[in-house]
Amino acid sequence: MTQRVVLAYSGGLDTSVAIGWVGERTGADVIALAVDVGQGEDTETIRKRALSCGAAEALVVDARAEFAADYCVPALRANALYMDRYPLISALSRPLIVSHLARVASEYGATVVSHGCTGKGNDQVRFEVGVATLAPDVSVLAPVRDSGMTRDKAIEFATAKGLPIDVTAKSPYSIDQNLWGRSIETGHLEDIWEAPHSDVYGYTSDPAADRGADEITISFADGIPIAIDGRSLTPLQIISELNALAGAHGVGRIDMVEDRLVGIKSREIYEAPAAITLITAHQELENVCLERDLARFKRMAGQRWTELVYDGLWFSPLRRSLEAFMIEASKHVTGDVRVRLEGGRAVVTGRRSPVALYDYGLATYDTGDVFDQALAKGFVELWGLPSKIAADRDRKAAAVG
Ligand code: ARG
Secondary structure, three states: OOOEEEEEOOOOHHHHHHHHHHHHHHOOEEEEEEEEOOOOOOHHHHHHHHHHOOOOEEEEEEOHHHHHHHHHHHHHHOOOOEOOOEOOHHHHHHHHHHHHHHHHHHHOOOOEEEOOOOOOOOHHHHHHHHHHHHOOOOEEEOHHHHOOOOHHHHHHHHHHHOOOOOHHHOOOOEEEEEOOEEEEEOHHHHOOOOOOOHHHOOOOOOOOOOOOOEEEEEEEEOOEEEEEOOEEOOHHHHHHHHHHHHHHOOOOEEEEEEEOOOOOEEEEEEEOHHHHHHHHHHHHHHHHHOOHHHHHHHHHHHHHHHHHHHOOOOOOHHHHHHHHHHHHHOOOOOEEEEEEEEOOEEEEEEEEOOOOOOOHHHHOOOOOOOOOOHHHHHHHHHHHHHHHHHHHHHHHHHHHO
Protein backbone atom coordinates (compact mmCIF):
# COMPACT_ATOMS: atom_id res chain seq x y z
CA MET A 1 0.00 0.00 0.00
CA THR A 2 1.22 3.50 -0.80
CA GLN A 3 2.30 5.35 2.30
CA ARG A 4 0.39 8.44 3.29
CA VAL A 5 1.62 11.74 4.67
CA VAL A 6 -0.80 14.26 6.16
CA LEU A 7 0.38 17.81 5.49
CA ALA A 8 -0.82 20.85 7.45
CA TYR A 9 -1.81 22.96 4.46
CA SER A 10 -2.28 26.74 4.53
CA GLY A 11 -2.73 27.42 0.83
CA GLY A 12 0.42 29.56 0.67
CA LEU A 13 3.56 29.09 -1.41
CA ASP A 14 5.53 26.94 1.02
CA THR A 15 2.91 24.35 1.82
CA SER A 16 1.70 24.26 -1.80
CA VAL A 17 5.22 23.40 -2.92
CA ALA A 18 5.56 20.98 0.00
CA ILE A 19 2.81 18.79 -1.48
CA GLY A 20 4.92 17.87 -4.51
CA TRP A 21 8.22 18.13 -2.68
CA VAL A 22 7.19 15.70 0.07
CA GLY A 23 5.46 13.44 -2.44
CA GLU A 24 8.59 13.19 -4.63
CA ARG A 25 10.96 12.59 -1.75
CA THR A 26 8.87 9.99 0.08
CA GLY A 27 6.90 8.38 -2.74
CA ALA A 28 3.89 8.74 -0.48
CA ASP A 29 0.41 10.05 -1.19
CA VAL A 30 0.05 13.49 0.33
CA ILE A 31 -3.19 14.31 2.09
CA ALA A 32 -3.49 18.08 2.48
CA LEU A 33 -5.37 19.21 5.57
CA ALA A 34 -6.52 22.81 5.84
CA VAL A 35 -7.98 23.84 9.17
CA ASP A 36 -10.29 26.84 9.17
CA VAL A 37 -9.52 28.78 12.35
CA GLY A 38 -11.18 31.93 11.06
CA GLN A 39 -8.41 33.14 8.76
CA GLY A 40 -11.10 34.46 6.46
CA GLU A 41 -9.95 32.69 3.33
CA ASP A 42 -12.21 30.73 1.02
CA THR A 43 -11.68 27.13 2.04
CA GLU A 44 -13.04 25.69 -1.20
CA THR A 45 -10.41 27.64 -3.15
CA ILE A 46 -7.73 26.33 -0.81
CA ARG A 47 -9.00 22.77 -1.16
CA LYS A 48 -8.94 22.95 -4.97
CA ARG A 49 -5.47 24.50 -4.93
CA ALA A 50 -4.16 21.58 -2.87
CA LEU A 51 -5.53 19.12 -5.42
CA SER A 52 -4.06 21.01 -8.35
CA CYS A 53 -0.69 21.04 -6.55
CA GLY A 54 -0.80 17.25 -6.54
CA ALA A 55 -2.45 16.27 -3.27
CA ALA A 56 -4.02 12.81 -3.35
CA GLU A 57 -6.74 14.18 -1.11
CA ALA A 58 -7.57 17.60 0.25
CA LEU A 59 -9.57 18.03 3.43
CA VAL A 60 -10.96 21.17 4.99
CA VAL A 61 -12.11 21.25 8.59
CA ASP A 62 -14.25 24.12 9.80
CA ALA A 63 -12.83 24.43 13.31
CA ARG A 64 -13.92 28.02 13.97
CA ALA A 65 -16.46 27.28 16.69
CA GLU A 66 -14.08 24.83 18.35
CA PHE A 67 -11.23 27.33 18.18
CA ALA A 68 -13.40 30.05 19.71
CA ALA A 69 -14.83 27.94 22.53
CA ASP A 70 -11.92 25.67 23.43
CA TYR A 71 -8.89 27.87 22.73
CA CYS A 72 -9.85 31.58 22.61
CA VAL A 73 -12.16 31.38 25.63
CA PRO A 74 -9.51 29.70 27.84
CA ALA A 75 -7.00 32.33 26.68
CA LEU A 76 -9.44 35.06 27.65
CA ARG A 77 -10.14 33.40 31.00
CA ALA A 78 -6.39 33.46 31.66
CA ASN A 79 -6.07 37.05 30.31
CA ALA A 80 -3.29 35.58 28.22
CA LEU A 81 -0.82 38.23 27.05
CA TYR A 82 2.71 36.98 26.42
CA MET A 83 5.27 39.55 27.60
CA ASP A 84 2.19 41.48 28.82
CA ARG A 85 1.18 42.28 25.23
CA TYR A 86 0.83 39.45 22.71
CA PRO A 87 -2.52 37.61 22.91
CA LEU A 88 -1.06 34.29 21.63
CA ILE A 89 -2.86 34.45 18.29
CA SER A 90 -0.66 31.98 16.39
CA ALA A 91 0.42 30.03 19.46
CA LEU A 92 -3.21 29.31 20.21
CA SER A 93 -4.15 27.84 16.85
CA ARG A 94 -1.26 25.36 16.66
CA PRO A 95 -2.50 22.82 19.22
CA LEU A 96 -5.90 22.79 17.53
CA ILE A 97 -4.33 22.22 14.10
CA VAL A 98 -2.15 19.48 15.57
CA SER A 99 -5.15 17.74 17.12
CA HIS A 100 -6.81 17.57 13.69
CA LEU A 101 -3.56 16.43 12.05
CA ALA A 102 -3.31 13.60 14.57
CA ARG A 103 -6.96 12.64 14.07
CA VAL A 104 -6.68 12.58 10.27
CA ALA A 105 -3.39 10.66 10.41
CA SER A 106 -5.07 8.00 12.50
CA GLU A 107 -8.19 7.90 10.29
CA TYR A 108 -6.10 7.51 7.13
CA GLY A 109 -3.50 5.20 8.61
CA ALA A 110 -0.73 7.71 7.98
CA THR A 111 2.48 7.34 9.95
CA VAL A 112 3.96 10.67 8.88
CA VAL A 113 2.72 14.24 9.16
CA SER A 114 4.34 17.33 7.69
CA HIS A 115 4.39 21.09 8.26
CA GLY A 116 5.89 24.11 6.52
CA CYS A 117 7.58 25.76 9.51
CA THR A 118 11.14 27.02 9.41
CA GLY A 119 13.77 26.11 11.99
CA LYS A 120 13.86 29.63 13.46
CA GLY A 121 10.41 29.99 14.93
CA ASN A 122 8.17 28.77 17.71
CA ASP A 123 5.65 27.04 15.48
CA GLN A 124 7.89 24.05 14.66
CA VAL A 125 8.08 23.41 18.41
CA ARG A 126 4.33 23.70 18.88
CA PHE A 127 3.63 21.31 15.98
CA GLU A 128 6.18 18.70 16.87
CA VAL A 129 5.71 18.66 20.63
CA GLY A 130 1.97 18.41 19.99
CA VAL A 131 2.39 15.49 17.58
CA ALA A 132 4.77 13.72 19.97
CA THR A 133 2.16 14.03 22.70
CA LEU A 134 -0.99 13.14 20.76
CA ALA A 135 0.40 10.68 18.21
CA PRO A 136 3.69 9.28 19.50
CA ASP A 137 3.96 6.74 16.67
CA VAL A 138 3.71 9.37 13.98
CA SER A 139 6.89 10.98 12.67
CA VAL A 140 7.26 14.51 11.33
CA LEU A 141 8.65 15.82 8.05
CA ALA A 142 9.63 19.48 8.01
CA PRO A 143 10.77 20.19 4.42
CA VAL A 144 11.42 23.91 4.89
CA ARG A 145 13.63 23.25 7.88
CA ASP A 146 15.17 19.85 7.13
CA SER A 147 15.35 19.25 3.40
CA GLY A 148 16.58 22.46 1.90
CA MET A 149 13.26 23.80 0.66
CA THR A 150 14.35 27.44 0.72
CA ARG A 151 12.13 30.20 -0.63
CA ASP A 152 14.09 30.45 -3.88
CA LYS A 153 13.93 26.70 -4.40
CA ALA A 154 10.21 26.74 -3.63
CA ILE A 155 9.61 29.38 -6.30
CA GLU A 156 11.78 27.45 -8.75
CA PHE A 157 9.85 24.24 -7.99
CA ALA A 158 6.47 25.98 -8.33
CA THR A 159 7.46 27.50 -11.68
CA ALA A 160 8.96 24.26 -13.03
CA LYS A 161 5.87 22.29 -12.12
CA GLY A 162 3.47 25.02 -13.23
CA LEU A 163 1.78 25.12 -9.83
CA PRO A 164 -1.21 27.46 -9.71
CA ILE A 165 0.36 29.94 -7.30
CA ASP A 166 1.24 33.50 -8.15
CA VAL A 167 4.76 33.63 -6.72
CA THR A 168 5.28 37.23 -7.82
CA ALA A 169 2.23 38.42 -5.88
CA LYS A 170 3.67 37.13 -2.62
CA SER A 171 3.67 39.95 -0.05
CA PRO A 172 6.93 40.92 1.67
CA TYR A 173 5.34 39.94 4.97
CA SER A 174 4.91 36.63 6.70
CA ILE A 175 1.33 36.65 7.89
CA ASP A 176 -0.58 34.24 10.09
CA GLN A 177 -4.15 35.09 10.90
CA ASN A 178 -7.11 33.59 12.67
CA LEU A 179 -10.16 34.50 14.70
CA TRP A 180 -8.10 35.71 17.66
CA GLY A 181 -5.98 38.06 15.56
CA ARG A 182 -3.33 38.57 12.94
CA SER A 183 0.48 38.22 13.19
CA ILE A 184 2.73 40.02 10.70
CA GLU A 185 6.51 39.86 10.44
CA THR A 186 9.48 40.21 8.05
CA GLY A 187 9.96 42.81 5.30
CA HIS A 188 10.74 46.32 6.58
CA LEU A 189 9.61 45.25 10.07
CA GLU A 190 12.99 43.55 10.54
CA ASP A 191 14.45 47.03 10.97
CA ILE A 192 13.15 47.55 14.48
CA TRP A 193 13.58 51.33 14.24
CA GLU A 194 11.32 51.58 11.22
CA ALA A 195 7.66 52.37 11.84
CA PRO A 196 5.18 49.88 10.39
CA HIS A 197 3.91 50.89 6.95
CA SER A 198 0.14 51.15 6.69
CA ASP A 199 -0.04 48.14 4.34
CA VAL A 200 0.77 45.70 7.15
CA TYR A 201 -2.67 46.11 8.68
CA GLY A 202 -5.62 43.96 7.69
CA TYR A 203 -7.92 43.65 10.73
CA THR A 204 -7.81 47.25 11.94
CA SER A 205 -8.46 50.71 10.55
CA ASP A 206 -6.29 53.74 11.29
CA PRO A 207 -6.93 54.59 14.98
CA ALA A 208 -6.36 58.27 14.21
CA ALA A 209 -9.21 58.39 11.69
CA ASP A 210 -11.95 60.71 12.84
CA ARG A 211 -14.83 58.44 13.67
CA GLY A 212 -17.42 58.65 16.43
CA ALA A 213 -17.08 56.39 19.46
CA ASP A 214 -19.08 53.20 19.91
CA GLU A 215 -20.18 51.99 23.29
CA ILE A 216 -21.06 48.36 23.88
CA THR A 217 -21.94 46.19 26.84
CA ILE A 218 -20.31 42.77 27.05
CA SER A 219 -21.84 40.18 29.38
CA PHE A 220 -19.89 37.34 30.97
CA ALA A 221 -20.99 34.22 32.86
CA ASP A 222 -18.30 32.44 34.90
CA GLY A 223 -15.59 34.20 32.89
CA ILE A 224 -17.07 33.32 29.49
CA PRO A 225 -18.45 36.03 27.19
CA ILE A 226 -22.12 35.32 26.46
CA ALA A 227 -23.71 38.47 25.04
CA ILE A 228 -23.17 41.85 23.42
CA ASP A 229 -25.73 44.54 24.23
CA GLY A 230 -28.07 41.92 25.67
CA ARG A 231 -28.00 39.69 22.57
CA SER A 232 -27.02 36.13 23.50
CA LEU A 233 -24.23 34.99 21.21
CA THR A 234 -21.74 32.14 20.90
CA PRO A 235 -18.04 32.81 21.56
CA LEU A 236 -17.46 32.57 17.79
CA GLN A 237 -20.12 35.21 17.09
CA ILE A 238 -18.85 37.50 19.86
CA ILE A 239 -15.25 37.36 18.66
CA SER A 240 -16.25 37.86 15.00
CA GLU A 241 -18.47 40.84 15.82
CA LEU A 242 -15.85 42.47 18.01
CA ASN A 243 -13.13 42.02 15.41
CA ALA A 244 -15.25 44.03 13.00
CA LEU A 245 -16.47 46.65 15.47
CA ALA A 246 -13.33 47.23 17.53
CA GLY A 247 -11.20 46.77 14.40
CA ALA A 248 -13.00 49.72 12.80
CA HIS A 249 -11.77 51.87 15.72
CA GLY A 250 -8.21 50.62 15.33
CA VAL A 251 -8.30 48.76 18.65
CA GLY A 252 -5.69 46.06 19.28
CA ARG A 253 -2.66 47.11 17.24
CA ILE A 254 0.55 45.88 18.85
CA ASP A 255 4.12 46.55 17.71
CA MET A 256 6.68 44.66 19.76
CA VAL A 257 10.02 42.93 19.94
CA GLU A 258 9.43 39.49 21.30
CA ASP A 259 11.49 36.73 22.92
CA ARG A 260 11.08 33.55 20.95
CA LEU A 261 11.49 30.16 22.60
CA VAL A 262 14.41 29.37 20.29
CA GLY A 263 16.40 32.29 21.70
CA ILE A 264 15.92 34.84 18.91
CA LYS A 265 14.42 38.26 19.48
CA SER A 266 12.03 39.19 16.69
CA ARG A 267 9.83 42.14 15.80
CA GLU A 268 6.21 41.41 15.19
CA ILE A 269 3.07 43.40 14.54
CA TYR A 270 -0.18 42.03 15.87
CA GLU A 271 -3.77 43.04 15.37
CA ALA A 272 -6.25 41.65 17.85
CA PRO A 273 -9.31 43.89 18.13
CA ALA A 274 -11.64 41.32 19.71
CA ALA A 275 -9.00 39.78 21.95
CA ILE A 276 -7.86 43.11 23.38
CA THR A 277 -11.41 44.38 23.89
CA LEU A 278 -12.49 41.16 25.59
CA ILE A 279 -9.40 40.90 27.81
CA THR A 280 -9.79 44.54 28.87
CA ALA A 281 -13.44 43.97 29.81
CA HIS A 282 -12.80 40.61 31.46
CA GLN A 283 -9.93 41.87 33.61
CA GLU A 284 -12.13 44.67 34.91
CA LEU A 285 -14.97 42.30 35.73
CA GLU A 286 -12.45 40.17 37.65
CA ASN A 287 -11.52 43.27 39.64
CA VAL A 288 -15.16 43.44 40.75
CA CYS A 289 -15.73 39.73 41.34
CA LEU A 290 -12.48 38.12 42.50
CA GLU A 291 -11.32 38.06 46.10
CA ARG A 292 -7.96 39.82 46.46
CA ASP A 293 -5.69 36.82 47.12
CA LEU A 294 -7.35 34.80 44.40
CA ALA A 295 -6.93 37.69 41.96
CA ARG A 296 -3.24 38.00 42.81
CA PHE A 297 -2.58 34.32 42.40
CA LYS A 298 -4.66 34.14 39.24
CA ARG A 299 -2.50 36.83 37.63
CA MET A 300 0.60 34.72 38.29
CA ALA A 301 -1.08 31.53 37.16
CA GLY A 302 -2.34 33.28 34.03
CA GLN A 303 1.16 34.39 33.16
CA ARG A 304 2.46 30.84 33.58
CA TRP A 305 -0.43 29.49 31.48
CA THR A 306 0.46 31.98 28.76
CA GLU A 307 4.14 31.04 28.77
CA LEU A 308 3.32 27.34 28.53
CA VAL A 309 1.07 27.93 25.53
CA TYR A 310 3.61 30.23 23.88
CA ASP A 311 6.34 27.64 24.48
CA GLY A 312 4.40 24.86 22.74
CA LEU A 313 3.29 23.05 25.88
CA TRP A 314 -0.49 23.18 25.42
CA PHE A 315 -0.72 19.43 25.99
CA SER A 316 1.39 19.46 29.18
CA PRO A 317 0.01 18.32 32.53
CA LEU A 318 0.75 21.74 34.03
CA ARG A 319 -1.32 23.58 31.41
CA ARG A 320 -4.19 21.17 31.97
CA SER A 321 -3.98 21.55 35.73
CA LEU A 322 -3.88 25.33 35.47
CA GLU A 323 -6.98 25.09 33.26
CA ALA A 324 -8.82 23.41 36.12
CA PHE A 325 -7.72 26.24 38.39
CA MET A 326 -8.86 28.89 35.89
CA ILE A 327 -12.31 27.32 35.62
CA GLU A 328 -12.70 27.17 39.40
CA ALA A 329 -11.36 30.71 39.86
CA SER A 330 -13.74 32.09 37.23
CA LYS A 331 -16.86 30.70 38.89
CA HIS A 332 -18.25 34.06 39.94
CA VAL A 333 -16.84 36.23 37.17
CA THR A 334 -20.35 37.06 36.04
CA GLY A 335 -21.80 40.40 35.01
CA ASP A 336 -21.67 43.21 32.47
CA VAL A 337 -18.92 45.56 31.37
CA ARG A 338 -19.54 48.69 29.32
CA VAL A 339 -16.70 49.47 26.93
CA ARG A 340 -16.09 52.56 24.85
CA LEU A 341 -14.28 51.96 21.56
CA GLU A 342 -12.51 55.01 20.24
CA GLY A 343 -9.18 56.11 18.79
CA GLY A 344 -7.50 52.72 18.98
CA ARG A 345 -8.53 52.06 22.57
CA ALA A 346 -11.09 49.98 24.39
CA VAL A 347 -11.88 51.79 27.63
CA VAL A 348 -14.10 50.42 30.38
CA THR A 349 -16.66 52.99 31.51
CA GLY A 350 -18.95 50.85 33.68
CA ARG A 351 -19.24 47.46 35.34
CA ARG A 352 -21.99 45.63 37.25
CA SER A 353 -22.41 42.15 38.66
CA PRO A 354 -25.07 40.31 40.61
CA VAL A 355 -22.24 38.58 42.51
CA ALA A 356 -19.93 41.56 42.92
CA LEU A 357 -17.58 41.72 45.88
CA TYR A 358 -17.69 45.48 45.50
CA ASP A 359 -19.88 46.69 48.36
CA TYR A 360 -21.19 50.23 48.11
CA GLY A 361 -21.82 50.37 51.86
CA LEU A 362 -18.16 49.56 52.58
CA ALA A 363 -16.73 51.76 49.84
CA THR A 364 -18.75 54.96 50.24
CA TYR A 365 -17.49 58.10 51.95
CA ASP A 366 -21.07 59.41 52.03
CA THR A 367 -23.86 58.63 54.44
CA GLY A 368 -24.68 54.96 54.38
CA ASP A 369 -21.10 54.03 55.29
CA VAL A 370 -21.18 50.71 57.19
CA PHE A 371 -17.41 50.36 57.57
CA ASP A 372 -16.27 50.65 61.21
CA GLN A 373 -13.22 52.89 60.95
CA ALA A 374 -12.33 52.26 64.61
CA LEU A 375 -11.27 48.73 63.63
CA ALA A 376 -8.66 50.10 61.24
CA LYS A 377 -6.48 51.60 63.99
CA GLY A 378 -5.55 48.27 65.62
CA PHE A 379 -5.25 46.57 62.24
CA VAL A 380 -2.70 49.07 61.00
CA GLU A 381 -0.65 48.69 64.18
CA LEU A 382 -0.47 44.91 63.95
CA TRP A 383 0.12 44.95 60.20
CA GLY A 384 3.21 47.09 60.62
CA LEU A 385 4.50 45.34 63.73
CA PRO A 386 7.02 42.95 62.09
CA SER A 387 8.60 45.77 60.07
CA LYS A 388 8.65 48.04 63.10
CA ILE A 389 10.44 45.41 65.26
CA ALA A 390 12.99 44.71 62.53
CA ALA A 391 13.68 48.41 62.04
CA ASP A 392 14.26 48.81 65.80
CA ARG A 393 16.76 45.95 65.67
CA ASP A 394 18.57 47.51 62.69
CA ARG A 395 18.89 50.85 64.44
CA LYS A 396 20.33 49.18 67.56
CA ALA A 397 22.74 47.13 65.52
CA ALA A 398 23.92 50.24 63.67
CA ALA A 399 24.50 52.06 66.98
CA VAL A 400 26.59 49.18 68.39
CA GLY A 401 28.18 48.67 64.93
N1 ARG B 1 5.70 35.23 16.94
C1 ARG B 1 4.38 34.67 17.00
C2 ARG B 1 4.40 33.37 17.75
O1 ARG B 1 5.41 32.75 17.83
C3 ARG B 1 3.73 34.53 15.65
C4 ARG B 1 4.32 33.50 14.73
C5 ARG B 1 3.75 33.47 13.34
N2 ARG B 1 3.87 34.77 12.74
C6 ARG B 1 3.89 35.03 11.44
N3 ARG B 1 3.86 36.28 11.09
N4 ARG B 1 3.93 34.11 10.52
O2 ARG B 1 3.38 32.96 18.26
